[in-house]
Amino acid sequence: MSETLLSSRNLAFELYEVLDAEGLTQRERFAEHNRETFDAAIGTARSIAEKYFAPHNRKGDENEPRYEDGQARLIPEVKPAVDAFLEAGFLNAARSFEAGGMQLPTLLSQACFAHFQAANAATTSYPFLTMGAANLIESFGTQEQKQRFLQPMIDGRFFGTMALTEPHAGSSLADIRTRAKPAADGSYRLKGNKIFISGGDHPLSENIVHMVLAKLPDAPPGVKGISLFIVPKFLVNDDGSLGPRNDVLLAGLFHKMGWRGTTSTALNFGDNGHCVGYLVGQPHQGLSYMFQMMNEARIGVGMGAVMLGYAGYLYSLEYARERPQGRLPDSKDPSTAPVSIIQHADVRRMLLTQKAYVEGAFDLGLYAARLFDDTTTLADEAERRQAHELLDLLTPIVKSWPSEFCLKANELAIQILGGHGYTREYPVEQYYRDNRLNPIHEGTHGIQSLDLLGRKLAQNGGAGLKRLIRLIAETGERARAHPSLDALRQPLEQLVSRLQSVTLGLLGDLASGKVTATLANSALYLKVFGHAVVGWRWLEQAIRAEEGLARDVAADRDFYRGKLQAARYFLTWEVPACQHELTLLEARDATCLEMQDAWF
Amino acid sequence: MSETLLSSRNLAFELYEVLDAEGLTQRERFAEHNRETFDAAIGTARSIAEKYFAPHNRKGDENEPRYEDGQARLIPEVKPAVDAFLEAGFLNAARSFEAGGMQLPTLLSQACFAHFQAANAATTSYPFLTMGAANLIESFGTQEQKQRFLQPMIDGRFFGTMALTEPHAGSSLADIRTRAKPAADGSYRLKGNKIFISGGDHPLSENIVHMVLAKLPDAPPGVKGISLFIVPKFLVNDDGSLGPRNDVLLAGLFHKMGWRGTTSTALNFGDNGHCVGYLVGQPHQGLSYMFQMMNEARIGVGMGAVMLGYAGYLYSLEYARERPQGRLPDSKDPSTAPVSIIQHADVRRMLLTQKAYVEGAFDLGLYAARLFDDTTTLADEAERRQAHELLDLLTPIVKSWPSEFCLKANELAIQILGGHGYTREYPVEQYYRDNRLNPIHEGTHGIQSLDLLGRKLAQNGGAGLKRLIRLIAETGERARAHPSLDALRQPLEQLVSRLQSVTLGLLGDLASGKVTATLANSALYLKVFGHAVVGWRWLEQAIRAEEGLARDVAADRDFYRGKLQAARYFLTWEVPACQHELTLLEARDATCLEMQDAWF
Incomplete structure (x- = not known):
């Protein structure tokens, strides 16, 4: 089956x-x-x-x-x-x-x-x-907050949301306007409007616990003045039973391109002046708390993008195997039976591209999850810190790369099904529509690129970057044991070597204060860096596949051959194509930066 | 406004x-x-x-x-x-x-x-x-067919459809099964099922004239046995009045990802044995008739893709100008007012990319339309033929390039609007969904690539290709008059020169019988050829923009500067990136061809 x-x-x-x-x-x-x-x-x-x-x-x-x-x-x-x-x-x-x-x-x-x-x-x-x-x-949270809100969530009785975005501010959390005033009993009264709150209302749980970003009256301006609050849909009594409805109003639902089964809500907090919230942690530290949870959340978003790509890949693969249509270019005789479309080279190209994207991203997401385990369970504190530094660095890639390339995979799945793929009688068009959210939420693609180039690379004195370079080099070393992998290893090594020197140059420019100009092409950098990382993961997979082939188990042979072919596709078709982006980055190309509003 | x-x-x-x-x-x-x-x-x-x-x-x-x-x-x-x-x-x-x-x-x-x-x-x-x-x-058609069916179409009383696709055959028209038997009165009785017939039923006109591909009893197998029939929804009496309903049954509607306002129908012809059709032209020539009309139809499809891209571009441009959000990387002070998002370099990149795709494709589509006029109205017969040869060659590009790149433009428009772009409260997600049909219908992307590499290049002894190369060279010559265009001209010349030699090699391989292997990477070839053509059109636009700037009209200055910047984007960011695809084509890379079904 x-x-x-x-x-x-x-x-x-x-x-x-x-x-x-x-x-x-x-x-x-x-x-x-x-x-x-x-x-x-x-x-x-x-x-x-x-x-x-x-x-x-x-x-x-x-x-x-x-x-x-x-x-x-x-x-x-x-x-x-x-x-x-x-x-x-x-x-x-x-x-x-x-x-x-x-x-x-x-x-x-x-x-x-x-x-x-x-x-x-x-x-x-x-x-x-x-x-x-x-x-x-x-x-x-405090012990009391854990008792009152976390335990029912663990028990599956309460559900939760993340309420960050506001209509006028979008991704710019510095500009949120939701306010929280201290009340006499130590709690707070919130007032403000949030949009795009997924799961902001539904009948699935007894209660919904909104984690809301808001500003205290004495908040400094910008991101350093944001605090985090628990705002439950229903207040919770001391004995854990549900109290009265809190002043959180479902103002409306958004109607989306895809991902339609999840409610996307507009929520009004405090329209009637009595929206009760509870401060989590210290005042003004809300955004830093959010950021500390972001590695895990972004692995989850990245994996979500992978899995929509994966489902589309498997569906289009099955379809291509079963659908007879047309003949090969050198045997056009119409009296012969049509071949299944997987026999057409261009269909194989679209399947192999999907496989390379989906399985490359799948490996990347699981690698990041493994790294997360290292940050919490490695015995040595220095090693845990190293894992953390690497995970911090990789997080923008883990989130954005699948969001871009597994979405492309979905587009190819539609194309393989042709007219059928375009109908809602088949699942692939929904996979695309669902996946189209992923480059937008949890930090847009552009924000991920600024996070990588403007923040993560230089963090901790570049420790994460150095470790990544070392790991890639180690994989390259191990690949040398398999001469059949030379043609796969070399393009990666060429890319990584040049990427290193480009990176040093860009970091130097940033350090010397050329911030806007240096970050202008961050999207190009994100693409190249992501391809280098995924290329590394593919080389790693290729080594394991060679080792698997060497064990010579008949039932596994096709699987490993497929791995090697997908690695070959990614490392010889996709990785070398990034050289041009490096040329633009090296030249500090200012084509987009210099474009003026009035010229459009 | x-x-x-x-x-x-x-x-x-x-x-x-x-x-x-x-x-x-x-x-x-x-x-x-x-x-x-x-x-x-x-x-x-x-x-x-x-x-x-x-x-x-x-x-x-x-x-x-x-x-x-x-x-x-x-x-x-x-x-x-x-x-x-x-x-x-x-x-x-x-x-x-x-x-x-x-x-x-x-x-x-x-x-x-x-x-x-x-x-x-x-x-x-x-x-x-x-x-x-x-x-x-x-x-x-015959005079009588024109009188009975064409005139009411011209008068707007009858509408029409193209009924080609069948459930089991898809794009492989050689395998259609709809049959047409001669009747005693000189007409035919059709029997068969068609799917994806756009406009196959609606209440907009008195009658619907289906142009149906079907096979006569003595038809040779394959594409050489396909004939074209007029099959009206209502029969038409000799006096032009409507007769009884013909045996054409609306079996159902398809529900599509986009383009939803157009009925996409399944039609059953002859379920009750009396579906009347009229042969158009000669028996077995149906497909060649279709092909002769295809240049015009494919210009229309290509332009449709352009215009969805154009509408999305203009919407996202307006949005980017009006939406304040965030601050520039080197002036993060949260007490300053947010800037409109068009000020962010990455938003400008997404707008400039859209402009380059949309205005490049718009020029290409109109250029092809102009060429169509040349095929019919140039005084000299040889010149008309030349125009025809060039138009034949360009048609796969005119259809496929906008379908791919103006669809990408739509994706960027969604991204600029962020969360709002993902909702159906804004138009950009619909533009994407509507446009997603264009790489599929009227010959899929894969079919266009085979048409270009496997047929059009070598047609008429390569006359169209030679003419195209000459025209590109002439544009390059004229560009030399503007030293400011050197950096735009050179990447195009480098690409076209190498593309020529790759093309000769591939045509040689085809001529020597290596058909399947040579066509295996036709999608790469289509991409590079398309970028060369659109790059040429952008260089042409850049020359006109320089000429316009030289006229020094204040009101036009921004417009021409924008043209030059979009040309710069396309010719220095996109065109040089095609060198890697040429490397793969030169190497006759067999990564996709060699991938086996069992390895997936």
Whole structure:
């Protein structure tokens, strides 16, 4: 039977041949686990995703949440799916045993979660947002806040949201206007409007816990004056029972291009003057708290983009195998039977490109999850810090690269299905529409590029960058043991070497104060850096594939050959093409910067 | 007031500074015309498009045609729009005065039509399809067929469709199964099923004339056995009145990603055994007739893709000018006012890229229309033939390049609007969804690439290619008069020179029988060839802009500077990047060809 969410063989390759998931069980935190418990969790995730999430993916798209009497209504299939997810424990997969979790490595919890993201991006958002909100309270909340709000989230009774964006400010959080005034009882009264709040209302849980960014009366201007508040939909009494409705009004729903099953809401806080909120952590530290949670959230967004790409790839692959049409150019005889379209070289190109994008990004996302585990469970503090520095550096890539290239994969999946792909009778056009959100939310593509070039590269004296360069060089060294990989290794080495020198130059310009000019082409830099990273991950996969081939297991041969071919595609078709972007960066090309408003 | 469909200044630049529309009035056929009549036609098109087409563009998307009692129902706004279009004479804009037309050059009729395509792609399809069907009958029908079917189409009473695709065959027309049996009265009885027939049913006209591809009983296999038939929805009596309903059944409607306002139908011909059709032209020549009309149709499809890109570009430009958000990287002081987002270099990059794609493709489409006029109205027969050869060669580019790059433009427009762009409250996401059809219909991207590399290049001994190379060289020569254009000219010359040698090599391989291997990377070839052609058109525009600047008219200065900057973007950012594709083509890279089904 063909797989529709992801390739189990490829997941096993990632976990056990590339990323050494079993090695994690040597660490104290994961000592109770082994490959069997990992595989059992994955099997459960897959079966719930297939049984409860995938079947209503299209229905959720066709039946958007409706706004009725101030509330958002969903199709009935969402709740049983989310309930099954909760019951199986996936909300707390990475949480400790004592906290009611499975104490799985993040690598494994992401691998499990990926199945839901592939099956139904929209329904999966509700637990995803809840996890993010819960992690914030867990990290920065008081014991009392944890008792009152976090525990019911862990128990699956309360859901959560992240309420950042405001209509006039968009991505510019420095300019938010939502205010929080201290009240006599130590809580706060909030007033303001938020938009694009995913999961901002729904009937799936007893309560919704909004994590809201707002400014205190004495807040300094800009991002240094933003505080974080818990604002529940219903107040919670001391005994944990629900109190009265808080002054949080669902002002309306947004109607989106895709991802339609997730409510995207406009919320008004404090229209009636009594919106109660609770300060999380210290005043004015809200944005730094958000940023500390962002690595994990952005891995999640990146993996979401990967999995929509993956689902589209697998669907178009199956279609190409089954659909007979046309003949090969050198055997046009119309009396012969048509071939399946996978026989056409251009269809194979579109499949191989998808495979390279999707499996490259899948590896990258899981690599980042593994790195996240290193930041929390490596024994040595210096090593944990190193892992953190590298993860910080890679986060903009982990978020943005799949959002761009797995979206391209979706476009190719539509093209392979042709006219059918353009109809809503097939799933691929929805994958594209759903995925189109990913380059926008959780920091747009442009913001990721500024984060990388303007902040992450130079962080900690460039420690993350140096480590990355060293790791790439080590992979290159190991690749030298396989002469068949020379043609794959060399373009990567050429790119990385030149990228290093371009990077040094750009950082020098930044240090000397040429900020706007240097950041002007940050999008080009993001593209090249991302291709270098994914190229490295593909070379790593290629080495593992060579090692796999050497074991000479007949059933695995095709799998490894496919890996090598996808690596070849990426490293010889895509990686060398980045040289031109480097030329533009080297020349400090000012074509876009110099363009004037009046000239358009 | 800002323009929403296209820039009138840019259209005037194309018509009167680049493409010498006034020169056409020296030709006998267009002697009655002058710049005033041209501008009057354009003004009328613009005002009808703005008044009748644009206002229901979103409504048509949200209210797809419904299938009721075997008929397709549309929203009420479509008919008045189409009626206004017909009344103003745009259906017959290029037709002769005697035939009831405006006898405009195709260049001008396309320029007029472009306004409707930008305003409402879906509603515009109905007259577009009718024009295509009418042209087929005009070129290949008998006098009696013209009297009975063409005249009512010209009069706007009958509409038309093109009925080619069948469920099992898709793009592989060689494999169609619809059959046509001769009847005693000289007509035929058809039996078969067609899908994706745009405009296959609607209540806009008294009758619908389907141009159907089918096979006669004695048909040779493959594309050489396809004949063309007129199959009306209602039979037409000798006096021109409508007879009984023909045996053409609307089997259902397809529900598409975009372009939703146009009915996409499944039609069953002859379910009840009495579907009457009339052979057009000679038996077995149907496909060659279709191909002869294809240049015009594909210019139309290409221009449709351009105009969706254009509408998105103008919308996102206006948005970027009006939306304040964030601050520039070197002046982050939060107490200063936010800047409009057009001030951010990365937003300017996305706008400049759109401008380069959209205005480059707009020029290309109009250039092709001008060439079409040359094929029919140049005095010298050899010159007409030359124009035809060049147009044949360029047609795959004119169709596919805008379908790919103006679609990318739409993606950038969404990105500029961010979260808002992703909602259906703004028009840009619909432009993307509408435009996504264009790389699929009228010959997919892959088919265009095979048409170019496998057929068009070598046609007529390569006459079209030689002429194109000569024209590009002439533009390069003229560019030398402007030293400021050296940096733009050189990358184009480098690309074209290497492309020539790669082309010779590939044609040699084809001639020596390595067909499948040589065509395997046809998509790369299409990309490079397209960029060379559009690069040439941009260099041409840049020359005209330099000439315009030299005239030193204050009001025009910004316009020409913008042209030069967009040319600079395309020729220095995009054109040199094609060198890597040439490297792959030169190496006869077999990465995709060698990929095996079992390896995926």
